[in-house]
Amino acid sequence: MSLRNAVMAALLDGESSGYDLAKAFDASVANFWICTPQQLYRELDRMETDGLITARTVEQERRPNKRLFSLTATGREELTRFTAAQHKPTAIRDELLVAVLAADSGDVEAVKASIRERKQWAEAKIQRYERLRAKLLGGLDEEEFLATAERVGPYLTLLRGLSFERDNVRWCARSLTVLERRGARLDTSP
Amino acid sequence: MSLRNAVMAALLDGESSGYDLAKAFDASVANFWICTPQQLYRELDRMETDGLITARTVEQERRPNKRLFSLTATGREELTRFTAAQHKPTAIRDELLVAVLAADSGDVEAVKASIRERKQWAEAKIQRYERLRAKLLGGLDEEEFLATAERVGPYLTLLRGLSFERDNVRWCARSLTVLERRGARLDTSP
DNA sequence: CTCGCATACTCAACTTGTTGACTAGGTCGA
DNA sequence: TCGACCTAGTCAACAAGTTGAGTATGCGAG
Numbered sequence: 001m002s003l004r005n006a007v008m009a010a011l012l013d014g015e016s017s018g019y020d021l022a023k024a025f026d027a028s029v030a031n032f033w034i035c036t037p038q039q040l041y042r043e044l045d046r047m048e049t050d051g052l053i054t055a056r057t058v059e060q061e062r063r064p065n066k067r068l069f070s071l072t073a074t075g076r077e078e079l080t081r082f083t084a085a086q087h088k089p090t091a092i093r094d095e096l097l098v099a100v101l102a103a104d105s106g107d108v109e110a111v112k113a114s115i116r117e118r119k120q121w122a123e124a125k126i127q128r129y130e131r132l133r134a135k136l137l138g139g140l141d142e143e144e145f146l147a148t149a150e151r152v153g154p155y156l157t158l159l160r161g162l163s164f165e166r167d168n169v170r171w172c173a174r175s176l177t178v179l180e181r182r183g184a185r186l187d188t189s190p
Numbered sequence: 191m192s193l194r195n196a197v198m199a200a201l202l203d204g205e206s207s208g209y210d211l212a213k214a215f216d217a218s219v220a221n222f223w224i225c226t227p228q229q230l231y232r233e234l235d236r237m238e239t240d241g242l243i244t245a246r247t248v249e250q251e252r253r254p255n256k257r258l259f260s261l262t263a264t265g266r267e268e269l270t271r272f273t274a275a276q277h278k279p280t281a282i283r284d285e286l287l288v289a290v291l292a293a294d295s296g297d298v299e300a301v302k303a304s305i306r307e308r309k310q311w312a313e314a315k316i317q318r319y320e321r322l323r324a325k326l327l328g329g330l331d332e333e334e335f336l337a338t339a340e341r342v343g344p345y346l347t348l349l350r351g352l353s354f355e356r357d358n359v360r361w362c363a364r365s366l367t368v369l370e371r372r373g374a375r376l377d378t379s380p
Numbered sequence: 381c382t383c384g385c386a387t388a389c390t391c392a393a394c395t396t397g398t399t400g401a402c403t404a405g406g407t408c409g410a
Numbered sequence: 411t412c413g414a415c416c417t418a419g420t421c422a423a424c425a426a427g428t429t430g431a432g433t434a435t436g437c438g439a440g
Binding site: 207208209210212227228231250253254255256257 | 416417418419420421
């Protein structure tokens with residue numbers, strides 16, 4: 001039920017096609033939620049039959065037609081109800097952490113390589129987030145922006161995504177150091 | 191397929207019952223993975239038929255019998271293969287973030303209450319993690335521990351869970367400040 | 381002039397994760 | 411001695427998320 005609400009929150013910015021939403025859920029909304037296009041299209045259909053969104057087909061020349069979705073009054077109410085509900089805490093659920101947990105009796109070199117790769121990925125993501133942030137701020141400094149913007153939600157969630165990735169980078173660096181030092185010790189001690 | 195590997199990683203510490211694993215996945219392994227007992231029992235059955243683990247039934251007086259699971263050689267190989275594989279990055283996927291994204295047009299007071307609640311929850315979790323950490327270190331300081339411990343995986347993943355929750359606390363505090371300042375402004379400006 | 385990528389989707393099958401209820405004895409505090 | 415909680419699970423049904431393939435057109439680079 002949460003993807004539904006994430007989609008509705010995304011539609012607060014105005015109408016959007018499934019395709020655009022898919023891109024958003026792979027880029028900007030992705031600071032805290034991700035999903036595949038398939039999941040989106042399926043959910044959009046359901047939401048339409050449930051009356052939470054309406055679609056308007058736009059005929060395009062030289063491009064496939066697209067359906068632009070927007071929130072209905074019912075959808076808006078639903079979303080408000082959701083904001084008022086309780087929200088369960090989440091865990092990280094990261095495969096890389098499972099690999100690190102098992103690294104001592106697994107392929108340590110491969111795990112180190114995975115950590116390095118992840119670190120780079122996270123650094124790239126931070127770059128993207130920073131660009132997005134600059135765009136959101138639109139030249140204002142943070143205080144000004146927060147005081148005058150119509151919506152602060154997107155900015156706050158972006159901050160969360162940003163700090164998550166920064167944290168990832170720090171943890172990757174720390175873990176690499178530990179595993180490398182350990183490798184050196186194990187190589188020389190026996 | 192990742193729960194499988196998480197379970198195998200948990201069994202590296204020695205044999206364990208489904209029930210104990212369930213508690214672990216709600217407490218210690220929970221620094222980065224969670225699951226319900228039902229999911230575990232189902233997965234344990236499958237893993238047994240796949241030959242990754244073996245069960246040994248222990249008859250108990252005054253208690254229901256239990257089945258203690260341990261890794262087989264095949265399971266160990268599988269796990270090593272997993273550590274050598276590539277791991278997809280994850281996103282946070284937190285309902286609270288969806289609520290914050292939509293807060294501007296939803297029930298701001300309720301969202302603030304949710305953030306406060308989450309902050310407390312995260313602080314409590316940090317306490318638990320710190321106790322676990324002290325237990326893992328067993329009186330040694332971090333450097334000593336990392337140099338001498340048989341396994342560092344559990345410690346590294348614990349660190350990740352810890353920093354995730356610390357980050358949550360910081361973000362909650364920041365978001366509350368922003369939303370409160372904004373509430374004050376909106377109350378007085380119109 | 382072909383290859384690959386971008387737009388804009390659809391369909392089917394599968395795996396994971398969630399929810400709620402049920403069994404059944406033991407222990408512990410009020 | 412009653413009710414609540416702990417141990418140690420099982421079963422069923424459903425919701426959510428993943429994977430892979432297919433359709434059709436347009437555009438630009440090599």
